[in-house]
Amino acid sequence: MKIQDLQQATVVGLGLLGGSLGLAISRHFPHVKRIGYSHRAVTRNKAADIGAVDEIADNLAQAVQGSQLIILASPIGVFPDLMTAMGPHLDAHCLVTDVGSTKMLPVRWARKYLNKNIQFIGSHPMAGSEQRGVDFARADLFDDAYCILTPTPRTSPSHLQCLRQFWQTLRMRLSTMAPAQHDRVLARISHLPHALAAALVCASDPDEMLLCGKGFLDTTRIASGPVSVWRDILMTNAQHTAKAIARLTRQLDKLQTALENDNPDAVVKILSQAKEKRDDLVAKKLLRQDLPT
C-alpha cells in the first residue's frame, strides 16, 4: 500500500482524538473521503455537524468497507469487540492502526481478532488535552507532537512507510519502537507520573491540602484526569507500570533513609542530580521546540 492510494479513511470513535483526526485529515488530505463511526448517536450527529467526517456510518461493517486506512480512536478496552465486528468487512490490503496509549495489547488483539492478511500497526500520537469529546476537536491537535509507531517483525515495510507518511503529513514527529519497548518507556514517563499523582492525593488529608501551594497542585494535576481512560491505560500496561512504581519506590526509600539518618550529603546528591537532569531535559526540549505552549 502507498500513501498515494489513500482514497478513503475510516475513523472509529469520534471523541477528542477521533474528531481532531477527521479535521486534520480534511486539512492535509483534502481529496480523501472520511467515514466516521461512533456507537453513540449523539456523538455521530455532533461529529457530522462540525464536519469532522464526510459521512457517518450506521454500523461498523458499513464504516470500514472500501477504506484503505482504518484508525481506531475508541477507548482501548473496546478494541477486541471492534476488531471482531469489523474483521470480515475489511478490504484485503487495508491498513489498520489505532491511537491508544498502550501498544502491546492492541497488537496482540489484532493478531487474535483480525484476519492474518490484515496489516495492523500500532500508533501512539502523543497529543491531547484535559478536554474530552468531539466538541473540543481541533485540526491542529497533532501539529508538532510526537507519534510513536510500533511495528513488529510481521509488519509489511510498505504499510509501515505509508503509515509514517500519513502521520508526517499530519505534522507529527515520528519515533519507532517495538510494542513492548513502547509500553515500558511510557510506563515510566507517563503512566508512573499518573500513578504517583493519584497516590499523593490519596495519601493527603483534605483539610491539610487546602493550605497547599502551586507545587502540590502541579504535582497532582494529572490525578484529575478521567478515571475510565486511566483505568484502561494502567490495566493494559499493568506489569510495566507496577515495575516502574517499584523502581520509584526504591528511589524514595533512598531519600527516606538519608533523611532519617540526618545525612545532608546524601540528600544534596539526590536533589542535585534531579535538578541537573530536569534542567537538562527542559533545555533540550526548548531546543527541539517541543515544549507545550
Next chain:
Amino acid sequence: MKIQDLQQATVVGLGLLGGSLGLAISRHFPHVKRIGYSHRAVTRNKAADIGAVDEIADNLAQAVQGSQLIILASPIGVFPDLMTAMGPHLDAHCLVTDVGSTKMLPVRWARKYLNKNIQFIGSHPMAGSEQRGVDFARADLFDDAYCILTPTPRTSPSHLQCLRQFWQTLRMRLSTMAPAQHDRVLARISHLPHALAAALVCASDPDEMLLCGKGFLDTTRIASGPVSVWRDILMTNAQHTAKAIARLTRQLDKLQTALENDNPDAVVKILSQAKEKRDDLVAKKLLRQDLPT
C-alpha cells in the same frame, strides 16, 4: 507591644522575600523606618538601589538596634549565627520573627540563642516564586497568600496579636498552629511533593524523558528548584518528611499490588478517590479565590 508602636523594622537577608518585605512594609506602613542587612555587599547595594529599605546597616548589631520588629529572611541554616550575633543588641520588648519554611528548629534555636525575655514567633508566609534574589522583589508578593504563625505556650498574647496585625496589613491570610503541627502538615503538602518530584527525575532515563509530555513536566517542575534552599528545608524537617515519604510509599505499594494482581476494581478505587479529592480541592480553592493566577 502594639502594632501602633511599630516605628522601625529590620529585615535581615535581602533576597526575594526580604526585598519584597521591605517594599510591602513601605506600601502598607509608610511611616515605619526600614533597616536592611545582608552579608553580601552587592545585595546591600541592590536593595538600596530599588528602595527595598530606607537604610542599609553594615553589621547586624547596628541593624537591629532600636527596631521593634526584626524579621529573619535569610536561609534558615544561618539563623543560629544570626541570633547569636544580634542577641545582645535587641531592644527588650522587640518582636523577632522569620519567614522560613520550617518552624520547629527556628523556634528551638530562638529559645537557645536569644535572651529569655525576647519574644520570637515563627511566621511562614507562603509566598514566593521560582525567581530568586532582590532583583525580583515585588511589593505585592504577599497579597492574598497564606501565612502560618506558630506561637508556643511561651508566646505573649500581645506580641502574637501584633504579629497577626502586621501580616494582615500586608494582605496575608492567617492561619495559626503549633510549630510541630506546622512542620508535619508542610512535610505532607510541600516537602513531600518536592521529594517525590526529585525521586521521579532520579528514577528516569534521560533519553526516555525526552519523549515525555506535559504530565511529566508538571509533576517534576519543582525538582528544578534551588538545591541549597531545598536541602535546608528537607534537613530542618527531616523526620516529618521521612514519615510523609513512608506514608506515600504505602499508598504506592497498594497501587503496585493492584496492578500486579490485575485488579481493575482496586485500581479504579484509587483513581476515583484521587480524582474526587483533587477536584474537590480545586473547587474549594477557586471558591476561596486562592488559586495562583
